[in-house]
Amino acid sequence: MSSDSSINKEVNDKYSLRGRVFHKLREGILDGTYQEHEELKEVAIGEELGVSRTPVREAFRQLELEGLIQMIPNKGAYVTGITDEDVRDIYQMRSLLEGLCARLATEHITEERLEEMEENIYLSEFHATKGHYNQLAELDNRFHEILYESCNSKMLEHTLRDFHQYVWQVRKKNLTNTMRGQASNHEHKLIMEAIKEKDAAKAERLANEHMINAYQNMKNHGFEEALNHTKKEK
């Protein structure tokens, strides 16, 4: 069921103008192309992407709901951006929720997904030794996706996927810049083993720590550059 909706979302994103605008803007905001407090004008964005105001407006509505832009009625749309504090808060929440997810996944994961997870970790080890950081980041991404799909909770899946995408830009840089990739993969392996042993409490604790470690590492290795936001008023 959840795969249905994600497939539809893919199709939607790919073929509709609105979807393309939404993702383009989201990406732009998260990677700093559109900076905090910048005003987004409907016609300007429309021309930039070669579409009319209608799809742009619809994309704005979604970005507003995600909190990436703030709309002031009859005035304009302003980039809220993602601050250091936001990243910290997301990791705090994710630590708890990824733990919950891992616990639930222990109870509900299918044999098929467990195999994909095993393959994922195996592949990650390979790419880590070869220094293929892009593949590594993709696999890391996918590992968490598998967990989300396996927790048997539509709401949790949805929430975690949102958070994950939110910090994706930051994470990507981090995995490619440091040795975190290998450590991360090792932690994935431990989580998977706990799931295989059907030890839900252990899986929860490990997933918890996995997030805390990821955040700590990020802070240590140049957090600010990872978010390439150049300014910050306070």
Add this chain to the structure above:
Amino acid sequence: MSSDSSINKEVNDKYSLRGRVFHKLREGILDGTYQEHEELKEVAIGEELGVSRTPVREAFRQLELEGLIQMIPNKGAYVTGITDEDVRDIYQMRSLLEGLCARLATEHITEERLEEMEENIYLSEFHATKGHYNQLAELDNRFHEILYESCNSKMLEHTLRDFHQYVWQVRKKNLTNTMRGQASNHEHKLIMEAIKEKDAAKAERLANEHMINAYQNMKNHGFEEALNHTKKEK
């Protein structure tokens, strides 16, 4: 800063057609007016609310992002609704996150908000003895709002507010139908006292349990009627 955005949201909701459509539809989906799998047609909804397709479409985008409707490109919008499982999952997540929120609030709450909280609890006791269930529900609502505003985390505030609104319809019925209101208020009082004592760990644990109790109570006292969804295929 967070109050700014909520004010804007209020203004927005009140004065723009899109906002009105969004809330009307959201309410309708959550309270069962629009049932699961029902198709929402743009023109029909537009005529129903006396607006054109444009604001309706923009509201659809937001509902889609919240997961309340599913849109199939070039086909239509279908109500996803909120199932028993969704409510269970939300309470599971809320239990963890409200705990986190209470912990953070312990560190960051202002004197002003603490006073409002105290007043809230005092008023709740009064209305509880008088059987004013509507006011009780409103105050319960507000208590959590104060916590969200006090945690000093924009993301957490946003997330919890979303969840809260999601289960609001269900909660309201529950608070009005049972003696849960009084028990709930007592738990609020304990949480507040922990915050006043600056015992963050205790506040976290209490908020945790508060959610679990709320959910348990809901299950015991006719969960299905609270969600007035009449059908369910499986």
Add this chain to the structure above:
DNA sequence: TTCCAATCAGTTGTATACAATGATACAAAA
């Protein structure tokens, strides 16, 4: 000079027109 108001430019809010897509019904052929 300063203040106020009127006007104007620019932007968003909403409605509508047109295009494209998918569903359905019906007819014709196997």
Add this chain to the structure above:
DNA sequence: TTTTGTATCATTGTATACAACTGATTGGAA
């Protein structure tokens, strides 16, 4: 009878037109 092709219709996707609002500028009066 069943199947397939086609025409038609309903619905969504997108563009555009117009209305309403906001902010700024200009001009005049005190």
